[in-house]
């Protein structure tokens with residue numbers, strides 16, 4: 518992430534003499550309170566009651582007692598903790614996130630956000646009263662800045678904007694006013710799904726209700742993001758995309774905009790394309806060019822993205838595994854629609870090799886990844902089903 522100000526603005530404790538004084542005052546106040554508590558409730562001390570650790574009601578109480586004991590230990594060193602007492606008061610909360618079991622639960626910060634904060638003032642006053650509740654991420658090059666600017670303008674202040682720069686040209690975006698409040702991530706020649714897997718973990722973007730993960734070559738003249746979200750909510754779509762208009766042929770019929778309606782969830786494909794009218798590509802299906810995920814569906818889809826299959830081909834056919842029933846919760850919004858400009862971008866960023874052009878090389882990898890994704894998924898499903906079957910046959914034997 519761009520961090521131009523790191524050196525000049527890093528907090529320097531030694532420059533703030535007042536803090537030392539405040540700390541002393543706070544410590545003194547703590548000692549006095551601890552002393553008063555100690556003399557008013559002497560019988561409450563857990564160590565004196567000598568409970569075995571297994572019947573302690575809650576770890577929180579242990580924690581509070583711990584604080585009190587520390588203070589009284591400061592007051593009179595003779596009453597200090599014995600090493601056995603220290604073990605007695607150890608925090609261990611199995612329901613905490615993995616690895617954080619030794620921390621008091623109410624202190625654990627398991628989730629994060631992309632909200633920008635100030636370096637001064639009170640932390641509670643850093644954020645606007647209405648915090649952004651949606652997120653849009655574009656994977657961009659500098660060449661497409663005009664189109665990205667047009668896209669960003671279709672997203673209100675209720676959106677956090679994330680730009681993944683695959684050509685390393687980040688600061689050039691500063692010509693746009695909104696760039697200052699955007700999150701810029703710059704890693705050369707990586708794909709949208711590579712970035713999404715690494716920088717959009719569901720716990721990191723937990724406050725956002727909807728997540729747009731979009732390509733850079735979409736025309737948005739007929740699109741408004743707030744209106745789009747209203748429709749998505751109204752029709753119960755967990756995974757969606759705007760309808761697409763394109764001068765060139767469209768690969769999958771379901772993505773094509775149907776004028777005059779708000780939303781569609783299924784279409785007729787060419788004969789033989791769909792085994793079942795409720796299955797992709799006839800239903801339960803959108804493309805990976807301009808997907809929109811609800812918070813819950815993204816939690817599942819993020820887990821489905823394979824670290825090495827960076828082009829994301831095949832992902833669209835598997836999205837239906839993340840929502841139930843897929844043919845009702847996956848759909849296309851027709852009344853807020855986009856134009857696919859089909860400008861070759863990242864596909865031109867490969868390396869010519871073995872007599873194949875850069876474009877050919879990338880294309881081949883896309884197709885190979887699609888096969889690999891499908892194979893991996895079906896093998897994993899079979900493995901799981903086999904394990905389930907053998908477990909249940911074992912249990913019926915006994």
Ligand SMILES: *[C@@H]1O[C@H](CO)[C@@H](O)[C@H](O)[C@H]1NC(C)=O
Pocket residue numbers: 647673674675743
């Ligand atoms: C942002 O969200 C708030 C609260 O839901 C809403 O009142 C407001 O109209 C939204 N802003 C825009 C520009 O739509």
Ligand SMILES: *[C@@H]1O[C@H](CO)[C@@H](O)[C@H](O)[C@H]1NC(C)=O
Pocket residue numbers: 904907908911
């Ligand atoms: C079921 O039993 C077989 C043979 O006893 C054993 O190899 C296998 O691990 C068992 N499976 C499970 C899930 O317990």
